[in-house]
C-alpha cells in the first residue's frame with residue numbers, strides 16, 4: 001500500500017498495474033506546490049536496485065524541455081545517473097515506483113525518451129542525463145477499463161516458467177519504449193532470471209538504449225507482484241547464470257516463503 005500524493009487515501013500499487021497507462025494530454029496548470037514537495041520527498045525515498053549508484057532527479061517545467069514533436073506537460077522529472085554497471089536497469093526499477101505512484105494519486109505521467117531537457121538543465125547536474133518522465137493532471141482518462149486494452153505479448157512469449165501466470169501477469173503489462181517488451185523471464189517460480197531479447201536490426205537502432213530501462217521497469221512490477229503474493233524478494237546478480245540461447249541475463253529475483 002502507498003499513500004496518495006494528492007489525498008490521505010492509501011492505494012494498492014498492485015491494482016494500479018492492471019489499469020495504468022501512459023498519459024500524453026495534460027491540463028497546463030501546474031500542480032500545487034505542496035504536491036511537488038511531496039513528490040520530491042518520495043523521490044528521496046525510492047528503493048534502488050543497486051545501492052551504490054548515485055542518481056539525481058530534478059523536477060523541471062515544460063518550458064525547460066525540447067519537445068521534439070511530443071506534447072508539452074506542465075512538469076517533467078529529469079533523471080540523471082552515475083554511469084556504472086547496471087545504471088539503466090536501476091533507473092527503470094527506481095522511477096517506475098514514481099510512475100505507479102503518480103497513477104495511484106490521480107496524476108498522469110509518461111516516460112519520455114524522445115524529448116530532452118534544455119542545456120541549462122543538463123549542465124545543472126554532475127551526473128549523466130538519462131531520460132525524462134512527463135507528469136501533470138490528465139485531460140484524457142487516467143486508467144484503462146479492462147486489461148484487454150493493454151497491447152502486450154502473451155505470457156508464453158515472455159516466459160518459460162510453468163505455473164507462474166498470476167505472478168507474471170503484472171510483468172507482462174509493464175510499459176516499455178515503443179511498447180517493445182524486450183524481456184524474457186526464465187528459471188523457476190522461486191528463482192526467476194530476468195533477461196533481455198535481442199531486437200531486430202531496425203528496432204535496435206532506436207530501442208537499444210532503452211532496453212535495460214524497460215527491464216528495470218518489469219523487474220519492479222515483478223517485485224510488486226511477488227510481494228502481493230506475500231513473498232519476500234531478494235534481487236541478485238550472478239554473471240555466471242545459465243539462461244536460454246538468445247537471452248541476455250540481467251538479474252535474478254529470489255522469492256522466499258513457500259507457495
Ligand SMILES: Cc1cc2nc3c(=O)[nH]c(=O)nc-3n(C[C@H](O)[C@H](O)[C@H](O)COP(=O)(O)O)c2cc1C
Pocket residue numbers: 020021022023024070110111112113114115174175176177178179210213214217
Ligand atoms: C523507456 C521508455 C521511453 C519512452 N519514451 C516515450 C516517448 O518518447 N514518447 C512517448 O509518447 N511515449 C514514450 N514511452 C511510453 C511507451 O510508448 C508506452 O509505455 C508503451 O507504448 C506502452 O503503453 P502504456 O504505457 O500506455 O501501457 C516510453 C516508455 C518507456 C518505458
